[in-house]
Amino acid sequence: MAHTSALFEPLAVRALTVPNRVWLSPMCMYAAISRDGMVTRGHQVHYGQFALGGVGLMLTEATAVVPEGRVTPFDAGLWSDAQVEPWREVVDTVHDLGGRIAVQLAHAGRKSGHYPGLPGDEQPAVAVPCDEGGWVSLGATGMAFGDYPHPRPASDEDLRAAVDAYVDAARRAVSVGFDAVEIHAGHGYLIHEFLSPVTNTRADRWGGSVEGRERLLREIVRDVRSAVGPDLPVLVRLSAEDAVPGGTLAADTAATSIRLIGDGADLIDCSGGGLVAGTEYRPGPGYQVAAAEEVHRAGAPAAAVGMITSAAQAETIIRTGQADAVLLGRELLRNPFWAQQAARELGVAVPAPRRYYRAHWGEELTLRALGW
Numbered sequence: 001m002a003h004t005s006a007l008f009e010p011l012a013v014r015a016l017t018v019p020n021r022v023w024l025s026p027m028c029m030y031a032a033i034s035r036d037g038m039v040t041r042g043h044q045v046h047y048g049q050f051a052l053g054g055v056g057l058m059l060t061e062a063t064a065v066v067p068e069g070r071v072t073p074f075d076a077g078l079w080s081d082a083q084v085e086p087w088r089e090v091v092d093t094v095h096d097l098g099g100r101i102a103v104q105l106a107h108a109g110r111k112s113g114h115y116p117g118l119p120g121d122e123q124p125a126v127a128v129p130c131d132e133g134g135w136v137s138l139g140a141t142g143m144a145f146g147d148y149p150h151p152r153p154a155s156d157e158d159l160r161a162a163v164d165a166y167v168d169a170a171r172r173a174v175s176v177g178f179d180a181v182e183i184h185a186g187h188g189y190l191i192h193e194f195l196s197p198v199t200n201t202r203a204d205r206w207g208g209s210v211e212g213r214e215r216l217l218r219e220i221v222r223d224v225r226s227a228v229g230p231d232l233p234v235l236v237r238l239s240a241e242d243a244v245p246g247g248t249l250a251a252d253t254a255a256t257s258i259r260l261i262g263d264g265a266d267l268i269d270c271s272g273g274g275l276v277a278g279t280e281y282r283p284g285p286g287y288q289v290a291a292a293e294e295v296h297r298a299g300a301p302a303a304a305v306g307m308i309t310s311a312a313q314a315e316t317i318i319r320t321g322q323a324d325a326v327l328l329g330r331e332l333l334r335n336p337f338w339a340q341q342a343a344r345e346l347g348v349a350v351p352a353p354r355r356y357y358r359a360h361w362g363e364e365l366t367l368r369a370l371g372w
Contacts, residue, residue: 002349006319007311007326008366011056013266015231015261016179018054018100020351021318024235025305025327026104026182026223026269029061030074030116035133037064037077039086040192044093050332051099052372054351055337057168058099059182059235059269059327062106062189065165066327068135069107069190072116073128078103078169078176087176095177097372102180105166105174108151109190110139111274112153114314138162138255140193140200140207146277159206162190163219170224178296180232181266183220186239187274191217195238195256196275198247214256218263225264226229235303236260240291250291254298266290267301267324287316293322303327311342 008020013358015102027047034036039281050058064070077083094101105176113134117125127149128134138158139151154162168185173181185191193199194216200207208369217236225234242251257268270292273279288306296302304323308314314326332338349364353372357365 003345003350005315005346007315007346008343008351010346011324013180013233016100016233018056019229020054020323020339022054022056022342023303023312023325023327024055024058024332026059026184026330027061027070027329027333028032028075030072030111030118031061032074032076035068035073037075037079037083039083039090043076043086043090045092047098047099047101049103049336050095051094051097052055052353053332053335053337053358054324054343054366055099055332055336056339057179058094058101060101060103062108062184063103063169065105065107065162065169068112068138069109069165070112071106071108072114073133074116078167078172081172084172084175087172087178091177098367100179102182102233103176104182104184104237105169105173106184107162107165108137108144109188109193110137110143110148111188114148137199138190140190140202143199145188148277152277154206155156156204156206158312159178159216162216163223166220167223167227170227172312174228174232178232180235181224182235182237182269183217183224184237185217186237186271187293188276189274190237191220192275195241196248198242198244202307210252210256217256218259221260221263221265228278232289234264235239235267235269236261236265237271238272239272240295241272242275243273243279243281247275250294253291254300256296257295257302258298261300267303267326268295269303269305270295270323271305284311285309289317289322296321296323305329310347312318314342315346 115123292304
């Protein structure tokens with residue numbers, strides 16, 4: 001007889017039921033090799049492995065809503081109808097393997113337009129010159145991120161266009177067949193620049209007060225909710241704490257989160273930092289969970305991230321009400337079958353494809369997909 005586990009209880013988010021609380025954290029891949037935002041067969045394998053491994057919900061890499069919103073020229077995109085079919089092949093692969101997948105929609109703002117600087121790359125992580133396919137970035141102000149080039153301050157027209165770009169990308173996500181959409185409003189990207197008093201020094205309707213700084217995100221959330229309809233979950237990733245003097249604190253994010261839920265968001269994906277270059281972190285096991293807990297206890301459904309690596313740790317986070325789900329990044333890259341391992345350690349039914357039954361003799365299984 002299997003034991004009970006909070007980590008492996010289903011979670012209903014609008015019309016979507018996620019089979020467990022082990023989720024894949026969104027992580028940039030820089031794998032659209034042709035620089036056209038098109039995902040590849042490699043993406044099918046990448047996300048498919050997590051479906052086979054029993055992850056409840058996968059969140060994709062940051063997927064740009066406009067070409068100039070890419071972190072690098074190699075980012076995936078959903079700014080064009082031509083990108084729908086390649087993404088559909090990825091989503092269909094995940095669904096065929098019994099998984100569920102959400103797309104993270106992003107605009108990198110002043111942090112856009114640099115080379116990935118991956119191991120083995122010829123180019124370090126520096127800004128891409130315009131004559132090599134780069135572009136002038138867009139920011140809340142003309143304030144640069146570290147030694148990146150200064151961005152062009154966004155005009156009212158630019159921001160209206162940004163809202164529309166998120167909405168158009170969300171509509172494409174529905175066409176693709178994604179199970180949910182996430183709006184990336186953290187890590188120092190465009191929306192986060194507007195949210196934080198450190199980077200938003202504007203005196204117009206997009207700055208000044210908390211209401212002004214939240215305006216861009218709240219308009220995006222409301223318009224995306226309207227575009228995707230009443231059933232599709234809308235998540236928001238926030239940097240719950242800026243980790244810089246004068247920046248946003250978890251209590252501020254909790255208040256913002258409640259307003260976002262009222263606007264039509266369903267869950268807050270609580271990450272942190274990324275706003276100012278050179279910020280020092282002290283990462284340790286679960287180092288960002290406390291911020292997620294503050295958001296959750298304020299009344300907003302929340303997911304926690306940040307060096308969550310063990311089954312007991314993840315189970316405790318869910319069982320004690322610190323968050324509704326946990327997101328694993330590097331740990332799932334190291335072990336795409338982490339969810340199965342965690343279930344085994346917690347003594348619950350193992351989420352596994354039925355065609356892998358030989359690997360689980362004597363264990364109770366939760367079959368992931370009838371086709372597999």
